[in-house]
Amino acid sequence: MSLLKLVGVLLDYPQDELWQHGDELVAAAADPGLTGARRQQLVDFTRELLAKDPLAAQDQWLSMFDRGRSMSLLLFEHIHGESRDRGQAMVDLIEAYRKNGFELSAKELPDYLPLLLEYLDQRPLAEARDWLHHVSHIVGLLAARAGERQSPYAVLFEILVEFAEGKLELGALRQRASEEPRDDTPEVMDRLWEEEAVRFGTEAPDESCSPPTRTPARHAATRQVQP
Template identity: 85%
Template structure:
């Protein structure tokens, strides 16, 4: 299992089957291409995850990645928000997958980071680094936000920035993250739901049916494991 494949698996929602492949995950964490300190930290992350109760691990994942927009693993959400440009960008990404002989095998958005990592793990290293370099500013900010929330997932995101050989100033990003208002608190999420409730008459949405902000998912039931099949 390559490093990108491993990080994608670990960033994804922790399905129960994850605990059945502990030895494989630990073996992949011992990647000789990583500095010794990073290898030890990655192995520690895997051991801690495997030692966790699956329900608790799943709840931690949902609390970090599924509450609010700032930690979304949907990359285009950080670039395009809910604009029409996002739809075209996803069409282009799907075409890039297909051009290289791959087809999505799940009802998952193509810009979902673990899915992209699975695809890139099957591409030449130089190409994978280039892809990640182009989105490293997003991944770096996600890493900074995760670190600000004292989440161990920050390690995985930092590894991706380092893999892309990006010249990001993580210190500056951490400072920015520390100054951002949190969007994952109960108060903020309740306010979003109130603002986005169905309205009629003069308060109804415009003809494009686009709400001002995205509805929080309220920890929806996750989909089946995502895969990119040749």
């Protein structure tokens, strides 16, 4: 299993199949292309994740990535927010996938980071690095935010930035992350739900009616974990 595929699997919502392939994942984490320190960090992360009860691991993932938007794994949320530009960006990305024979299921959103990594795993190395380089400013900020929250997931984002041959200025990014208001607290989540509540009557609901969280049903973990 390649490094990109492994990181995509580990970043994805941890479904039961993850534990069925535990030995393979730990072996892949000892990637010889990583520095000794990074290799050990990745092996430790993988082992610690697999040591968790699946329900506990899933709850940890939801707390990290599905509460608020600042840690969203949907890349275009960080670029376009809820603007109409996001829709066109989605269409363009789907076309890029299809052009290279990569088809999505109906439940998959094309800008979902683990899915993008699965696609890039099938592309030439230079192309994969170039794609990740273009989103490394987002991935680097996710690394800083995860680190600020003392999440073990931070190492996965840091590895992706380094894979893209980008420089991690974690000090500056951590400073920025520490100054950002948290958007995953119960108070903020309640306020978002109130602001985005579905309207009734003659006014038809639009995209703003969508809740701020997203269901893990869109993930492709089963396909990704398969060797």
